[in-house]
Amino acid sequence: MICLVLALLIVMNRMTALQKEVDFVSQHDLEVHDLANQIQKNMLDMETGMRGYVITGDEQYLEPYNQANRSWLDNYNKLHSLLAKNGSQQRTLEEMKPLIINWVSNYGEAAIQQKKAGNIAALNKQFNNHKEEKVMEQLRTQFTSFLTKEKKLTNERINELRQNNTNLKITLYALVVVVTVITLATAFFLSHSIVNTIREVVKTIHSITESKVDLTTRIHVKTKDETRELAEAMNSLLSSLEKQSWIQKSVTEISLIYQGITDVTELSRAFLTKLAPMLEAVYGVVYLRKDQDDDTVYVKAAGYALADDQTAASFRLGEGVIGQAAADKRIFLIDQLPEEHFKMTTGLGASSPRNLLVAPILYDGRVEAVVEFAALQPFQSQHLTLLDVLQDKFGSAITSVLGRMEVERLLGESQVLTEELQTQSEELQAQSEELQMQQDQLQTTNEFLAMEKQSAEQRAVELKKAKDELEEYSRKLQESSQYKSDFLANMSHELRTPLNSIIILSQMLMENDGEMDMDEVKESARVVHTAGGDLLRMIDDILDLSKIEAGKIEILTDEVNVTELPQMLQNMFDPVAAKKNLAFEVVTAPDVPDVIATDGQRLQQILKNLLSNAFKFTEKGSVTVRIELAEPEKTAEYLGTNRREPVLAISVTDTGIGIPHDKQEIIFDAFQQVDGTTNRQYGGTGLGLSICREFTHLLGGALTVESEPGEGSTFTLYIPSRLESEKPELLAREEVAVSLSEPVEQEEVPPLEDTSSDEQIFKGKKVLLVEDDGRNVFALVTALEKKGVAVQVAENGKVAVDMLQEQGDFDLVFMDIMMPVMGGYEAMKLIREELGMHELPIIALTAKGMKGERDKCMDAGASDYIMKPFNINQLFSLMRVWLTEQVESE
Amino acid sequence: MSFEEETETTPLNELEQIEINLLLEGLYQKYGYDFRSYVRTSLSRRIIHRMRAERLPTITALLEKILHDPAYLERLLNDLSIRMTEMYRDPSFFAAFRNEVVPLLRDLPEIRIWHAGCATGEEVYSMAILIQEEGLAEKTKIYATDINEKALRSARKGAFPLEKMQQYTKNYLRAGGKKAFSEYYTTDHQFAYFHPIMEDNLTFAQHNLVTDGSFNEFHVILCRNVMIYFNNDLQQKVHRLLYNSLADGGFVGLGSKESILFMPPGLDYEEFNATERIYQKRK
Numbered sequence A: 001m002i003c004l005v006l007a008l009l010i011v012m013n014r015m016t017a018l019q020k021e022v023d024f025v026s027q028h029d030l031e032v033h034d035l036a037n038q039i040q041k042n043m044l045d046m047e048t049g050m051r052g053y054v055i056t057g058d059e060q061y062l063e064p065y066n067q068a069n070r071s072w073l074d075n076y077n078k079l080h081s082l083l084a085k086n087g088s089q090q091r092t093l094e095e096m097k098p099l100i101i102n103w104v105s106n107y108g109e110a111a112i113q114q115k116k117a118g119n120i121a122a123l124n125k126q127f128n129n130h131k132e133e134k135v136m137e138q139l140r141t142q143f144t145s146f147l148t149k150e151k152k153l154t155n156e157r158i159n160e161l162r163q164n165n166t167n168l169k170i171t172l173y174a175l176v177v178v179v180t181v182i183t184l185a186t187a188f189f190l191s192h193s194i195v196n197t198i199r200e201v202v203k204t205i206h207s208i209t210e211s212k213v214d215l216t217t218r219i220h221v222k223t224k225d226e227t228r229e230l231a232e233a234m235n236s237l238l239s240s241l242e243k244q245s246w247i248q249k250s251v252t253e254i255s256l257i258y259q260g261i262t263d264v265t266e267l268s269r270a271f272l273t274k275l276a277p278m279l280e281a282v283y284g285v286v287y288l289r290k291d292q293d294d295d296t297v298y299v300k301a302a303g304y305a306l307a308d309d310q311t312a313a314s315f316r317l318g319e320g321v322i323g324q325a326a327a328d329k330r331i332f333l334i335d336q337l338p339e340e341h342f343k344m345t346t347g348l349g350a351s352s353p354r355n356l357l358v359a360p361i362l363y364d365g366r367v368e369a370v371v372e373f374a375a376l377q378p379f380q381s382q383h384l385t386l387l388d389v390l391q392d393k394f395g396s397a398i399t400s401v402l403g404r405m406e407v408e409r410l411l412g413e414s415q416v417l418t419e420e421l422q423t424q425s426e427e428l429q430a431q432s433e434e435l436q437m438q439q440d441q442l443q444t445t446n447e448f449l450a451m452e453k454q455s456a457e458q459r460a461v462e463l464k465k466a467k468d469e470l471e472e473y474s475r476k477l478q479e480s481s482q483y484k485s486d487f488l489a490n491m492s493h494e495l496r497t498p499l500n501s502i503i504i505l506s507q508m509l510m511e512n513d514g515e516m517d518m519d520e521v522k523e524s525a526r527v528v529h530t531a532g533g534d535l536l537r538m539i540d541d542i543l544d545l546s547k548i549e550a551g552k553i554e555i556l557t558d559e560v561n562v563t564e565l566p567q568m569l570q571n572m573f574d575p576v577a578a579k580k581n582l583a584f585e586v587v588t589a590p591d592v593p594d595v596i597a598t599d600g601q602r603l604q605q606i607l608k609n610l611l612s613n614a615f616k617f618t619e620k621g622s623v624t625v626r627i628e629l630a631e632p633e634k635t636a637e638y639l640g641t642n643r644r645e646p647v648l649a650i651s652v653t654d655t656g657i658g659i660p661h662d663k664q665e666i667i668f669d670a671f672q673q674v675d676g677t678t679n680r681q682y683g684g685t686g687l688g689l690s691i692c693r694e695f696t697h698l699l700g701g702a703l704t705v706e707s708e709p710g711e712g713s714t715f716t717l718y719i720p721s722r723l724e725s726e727k728p729e730l731l732a733r734e735e736v737a738v739s740l741s742e743p744v745e746q747e748e749v750p751p752l753e754d755t756s757s758d759e760q761i762f763k764g765k766k767v768l769l770v771e772d773d774g775r776n777v778f779a780l781v782t783a784l785e786k787k788g789v790a791v792q793v794a795e796n797g798k799v800a801v802d803m804l805q806e807q808g809d810f811d812l813v814f815m816d817i818m819m820p821v822m823g824g825y826e827a828m829k830l831i832r833e834e835l836g837m838h839e840l841p842i843i844a845l846t847a848k849g850m851k852g853e854r855d856k857c858m859d860a861g862a863s864d865y866i867m868k869p870f871n872i873n874q875l876f877s878l879m880r881v882w883l884t885e886q887v888e889s890e
Numbered sequence B: 001m002s003f004e005e006e007t008e009t010t011p012l013n014e015l016e017q018i019e020i021n022l023l024l025e026g027l028y029q030k031y032g033y034d035f036r037s038y039v040r041t042s043l044s045r046r047i048i049h050r051m052r053a054e055r056l057p058t059i060t061a062l063l064e065k066i067l068h069d070p071a072y073l074e075r076l077l078n079d080l081s082i083r084m085t086e087m088y089r090d091p092s093f094f095a096a097f098r099n100e101v102v103p104l105l106r107d108l109p110e111i112r113i114w115h116a117g118c119a120t121g122e123e124v125y126s127m128a129i130l131i132q133e134e135g136l137a138e139k140t141k142i143y144a145t146d147i148n149e150k151a152l153r154s155a156r157k158g159a160f161p162l163e164k165m166q167q168y169t170k171n172y173l174r175a176g177g178k179k180a181f182s183e184y185y186t187t188d189h190q191f192a193y194f195h196p197i198m199e200d201n202l203t204f205a206q207h208n209l210v211t212d213g214s215f216n217e218f219h220v221i222l223c224r225n226v227m228i229y230f231n232n233d234l235q236q237k238v239h240r241l242l243y244n245s246l247a248d249g250g251f252v253g254l255g256s257k258e259s260i261l262f263m264p265p266g267l268d269y270e271e272f273n274a275t276e277r278i279y280q281k282r283k
């Protein structure tokens, strides 16, 4: 180690020496040359001065002469002393001195004196012998040799120096080799510490240059030598670099947070949250500029680690430190805050930051915001640098976010307006639809009312009729209740009579203790038997009648063979006729149908009753039945007009006692016989004709009577043939009553079937069919006319256009596409463009599977299209759409 | 046409504002209908319209009726939900849907479509026809919801007044309809009936966007001209509901006057077709 140091010292020493030498050589050389040149110049000055004066006689030329004459000796002496170390050169110099003195005194001064004296001849002589020139020449030669020599000397010295230098270099190299060897040896043999340090330096540098990541790495030195210094120097470089990069990194990091933030408050908060930890601040607040009228205020936008009430909400320009910082546009750095300035609170307690940093955020020369930070420890220089760098960035971020916010606000406003407009338009439309609906309703109500009025009038008539009917009915009801009580009275009388005889006779028989003989007993028993039979028949009849009245008699319509009727009647009544000695005959007209549809059993019952009556009231003569077709007038009279089915007229004529005219109406009422007494005489229940008439009604027929008292009677039964059972009048009336009395359910929409029905859409509409195919025309016209549409046909487009031009009142046009003369496309174009009929619905009839036809139709101006072959219902659907008046939409 | 009572736009006084607040609160507390976050201007117009129609002197009087007589409620609700709609409303939207969205749906094994706020169903049947024409009817399920029961009842019928069918025909053709429109309906003298189109795959149900949640994951959601009646906050809420009900890569379609400006942040949509207001949820 020591020898190494010694060697180094020697080298150092040598190096200093060498340096001195170099200095000397260059300094000395410079001076020698300079002085030699000075002397030479003095000589030249003197020579030219002297010559000038001699030639011109101008005193001015003497000035440089005198000057040089004064200074040359000075220079000579200086040079002489400089050359003290160099004897030979000194001698050369000394040799030159007398030459100079000689020239001055013998030539220079002499020439000047002669000129002054005006001795031209002497002057000429002097110059013409050239002695003066020779002296000068000699002087110059000597100077040149002097300088040459001097140069040679210098070169020698330089060479020497070079040699020294080379030596030194070699020494140095040797030294380096030695040092390296020693170092390596030491490192190798003694310790790894130095190597490690170097390695670490190298590694650190590598890692920094390569990865550019971690500037916080430091070289850890354990030794106490030069490597430590190196390491430390390196470390300090690193830390300065780290500061630099910290600032850079922080700036980038903070710039990153601006991305995607659209709100200044949020921006301020993000800025604070990021920056405060970087500045090691424990508190921070951002005040943003706000222009209020003419005033500029800084309003708190965000705080860091602060309760709201801890800070002032706003500052005016120049107010407080915040306001001042904004006004002065400069940073305020305050340490040593009084403790009570404010407190930072944590969960555990409170402490007072003593350092405050207030910085304006400038952008475009305007203070956009002021930030304030407080820290427990003093702020560092890099903190200030960072803030300085950030000013601009934060400022521009604020302006851009504010700009964006403004744009967004305006956009939002316009969007709200757009939506408001849309809702309004929708509302209006809804309202217009509502109105339309109300109008429609009003109209339908009006129509309904008109109809109501009409039907009310009709109803009034009907009501009047109903009232009349009701009155009639109530009269009848009164009558019928009268009739019923009469009936009951009669019935009880009728029932009592036979019962009376039965009771009396049977009592007599009971009490018979042999006073009655056998004949008497027989007679009594016969009377009781007959009376019982009478009673039974009467009860049957009453039952029949009450069934009829209650509508409980079922009518079974069936085919009745008219040809069998005479035989049947004859079988039944021939015995009676024979017994009473009366003629009995059944006559059938030839045009009578063989079969009619009616209830055969009821028909028999009616005929049986009529015949029984006839035989009952006829004592002599004949009873005749006639079966024939009813005369139309009679049918019309009794059964109403418009009967298509055949009506039979079966009459029963007798030659009996006849019926008085005034009684002919009442004989059909129950228990009515022409007079009370006939009863006794002829027997019977008196119910027969009533039952006949009711049955006849049930069969849809009528029963009439013609009679002359004392001559006989003719009962005629009109009986229709009817296949479907028509509802008997009585039942029908009952149903009507029922449907009237039940409350009719009120429909929400008044039923207006006849005003707005399908018919309304089609009926009377005028349609133009443009089609050349006869079959199609036939099919369509038939279908449309069935719907009540008035169709006109054009066999090609040309004809159609002409027709439309003549009559503009078509409601709809069907347009075939492929037609001679003028096809559908062209026709539609003409109709729309030339005729200007833009609203007229035109339905194109296209063929299925024709690509692009649809678009061509639409381009030509068709309203809609339908593809052939089509379903007729689809066509009607489409027509409903295009024939219905549309509500306005927008 | 004149709308006398409506064009009379006297701004509401403070008292009326209070009354309207009370009415909305009452409506919510008594019946659960929450209109409190609807745009006030529109609501006020509708409420005052109803008040006048009922010949009542004040909004409070209307509130009284509504609280005690469900018939009034029905009529007010009807007024509050504007059901203006059309078949193929904004035909260009449906054209864009057919040409741009449908190709991306084609390869899905199943397609679920939600019409939120379907009103009387015009939009739904329009979509059903479109889907059928594109040959996707088999695998597509359409769910149509609205808050308004009456509207839904009429939607289920699929019957639309003849008086509007000419317009609908034009719209259908403009929207790129492939057939003759008349192939899809039958008529009587009042209505065109659109049944049966996709009947098995068409579901109508009541659903309130304000109070009810998501009920499935959809590939397409149309919520057109519904949110324009909502205020900003409610729009954000509904946007979130729609977003959460959408499959990744799914589409949402809005009305022509609506924008995603009021969407809450964080909904990752791509502007698929901005002019037609079709947005795609990023995968």
Ligand SMILES: C[S@@+](CC[C@H](N)C(=O)[O-])C[C@H]1O[C@@H](n2cnc3c(N)ncnc32)[C@H](O)[C@@H]1O
Binding pocket: A426, B081, B082, B083, B084, B085, B086, B089, B116, B117, B118, B119, B120, B123, B145, B146, B147, B148, B151, B207, B208, B209, B210, B211, B223, B224, B225, B226, B229, B255
């Ligand atoms: C104007 S219509 C829009 C119909 C259709 N989407 C269109 O664009 O043609 C608005 C519909 O939204 C419905 N609506 C309003 N508020 C709603 C809510 N909270 N939830 C569900 N539907 C609502 C209304 O009932 C109405 O039918």
